[in-house]
Amino acid sequence: VYGLASTETGQAGDLGTLRQLFDAVERRGGRYVATLPILAQFLDEPCMFSPYSPASRLYWNEMYLDLGPLAAEVGLPSPTAPPIVPGTLIDHKAQYHWRRHVLDPIAERLAAQPAISAQVDEWAHRTNAYDYAAFRAVGEQRRTGWSEWGAPWRDGTPIIDTRQQAIGLGADGARLTTHVVAQWAMQRQLETIGGGAVGLYLDLPVGVNCEAYEVWRHRNLFLTELAAGAPPDALFLGGQNWGLPPLSPVALRRDRYRYFIRCVQHHMKVARMLRIDHVMGLFRLYCVPAGRPATDGVYIRYPYEELLAILTLESHRSKCALVGEDLGTVPEAVRPAMARHGLYRLHVGQWFLPSKIGNRPEPSPAESVASLNTHDTATFAGWWRGADIDDRRDLDLINADQEASERVDRDHQRAALLAFCGTPSDDEALTDVERAMVSATADLARGPAEVVLVALDDLALEPFPINVPGTTSQRPNWQRRVDRWSEALDADRASPAAAATIASVSTARTPH
Structure with a gap:
C-alpha cells in the first residue's frame, strides 16, 4: 500500500489510493488485489518500517487511513500533503509525522461526538484496543521500545479495559484517543474495501518485532x-536472523491457540484470501540463540496438524481462501499437508523459465497462486538485465566464477524466452524486455493456476526490487514507490506493454 502514492497522500499511499486500485482492477475484470502486510508498525522512535516485522499482528497500520473522508466527517478541510519529490525514497518517519499531524485533531473531534464515541468504546472493549492503544501511547511518550521502559509498564500491567484505566496508569489521553479511533476507523475502511466485487488478498507475517505489543502483553x-x-x-x-521472537509451541498449545486464532480472525474479517508467510513455520522454525551467528540455529517443531486445522476452520467460517508461501527449504511433509487442508501453493514464474531455445516455461500447479516474481525476488525488468546477479555479487554471496556462470545462464534464458515469444509483427512497438514480460505473464494466465497475480512493478518495468533478503541498510528495502501505478490499469493511459499484458491476462482468464 505504501507504494501507491498520490498528490493527496504524501510520500506513501493509503487506503484511499488502494480503493482506486480496487476500482481499476474491477473495471478490468480482476478478482483480487494483493498487498504486503498492512499491520501496525513502529514509525517514530524507534522507526522500523519492514512490514514483516510488525508492532502487532492484531492491529492495523494507522498510517494507511484514508484521511480525507474522516476530515469531512468532522468538518475539517481535506489535508494538504507535502509534495512528492520525484526520484526520492519514502521517508517513513516524515510521512508518519505528517499524517499524525492531520490524524490527531480528526480523532479528537470524532471522539467528541457522543454517537461515534459510543461506537468506538464498544468496539474497543470487544477487541482489547484500549490495551493496545495504551501500549502505543506509552511508547510514544518514552520514545523507546518496551524493553527499555521502567516498572511497572515494562513488566506488564493488568489488561487495560477502559480509557480511564489507561490514563490512571499514566498513558497520555490524546495519544490514547488517536490510537483507539485510528484502529476503529481502519477496521471500518478495510471492511468497506474488502466487501466489494474484488477481494482483498492479505499477508500474515511469520512473527512480530521483539518490541511488539504481543511480546509485551503475552x-x-x-x-x-x-x-x-x-x-x-x-x-x-x-544464514538469516530475522529478529522475530518465535512462539513457544508448548505455551501456544497451553493457551489453546487463542493468540494464533485472534491473528487469523483479525485478517479474515476483511480478506477474501490470506497468504501465510513462510508456511513451513507451522511445521518447524529455524531459530538463532541471542548473541550467536545465524549459522548456529536450531529447529523448533510445531503441532502443524492442529495449526492447519485451525486455519481450515477459520477459512470455512470466514469464506477466506488460504495460500501457503512454500518457497525456499521445504520439508517433505509440508506440501502434502497443505493439499489435505486446501491451502494453495505459490508458483514463481521467473524460476521456471526455459533455458534452451525450443522449450517453454514450466506450467504452474493447478492448486496454486502464480506470479512472475515476489517481493523478495527481482522484478521482471531487473531479472532481464541481471540486477539480481549484480546484487549477489555486490553482497559477496557469489564469487567471480559463479557470477560469470550465472550471466551465461541468464543469456540462455533470455534467448529461449524471446524464441518462445515468436517473431514480432512488423507493427509491434514493444522492446525485447516488454515482449518477454507480456509473453511470460500471458503464459502464466493461460496455465492451470487458480489465481494469477500481475505486479504493478512489472507493468511499469521497474528495475529495482522491493526487498533484497538478507540486507538491511545496504539496500533501500520497503522504501520505493510504484512508478505510474495509476496509469497501469487505465485503458487510455497505460503503456503499450502494460496494456498488452492486461489484455492478454484478461483474455486468458475470461471464461468462454
Missing part, C-alpha cells in the same frame, strides 16, 4: 532469547 507465549530466521543455503551462506 510474554509467556514467546521465546524471547531466540530469533526466527533461515538456515544457511546457496544464496545466504551465513
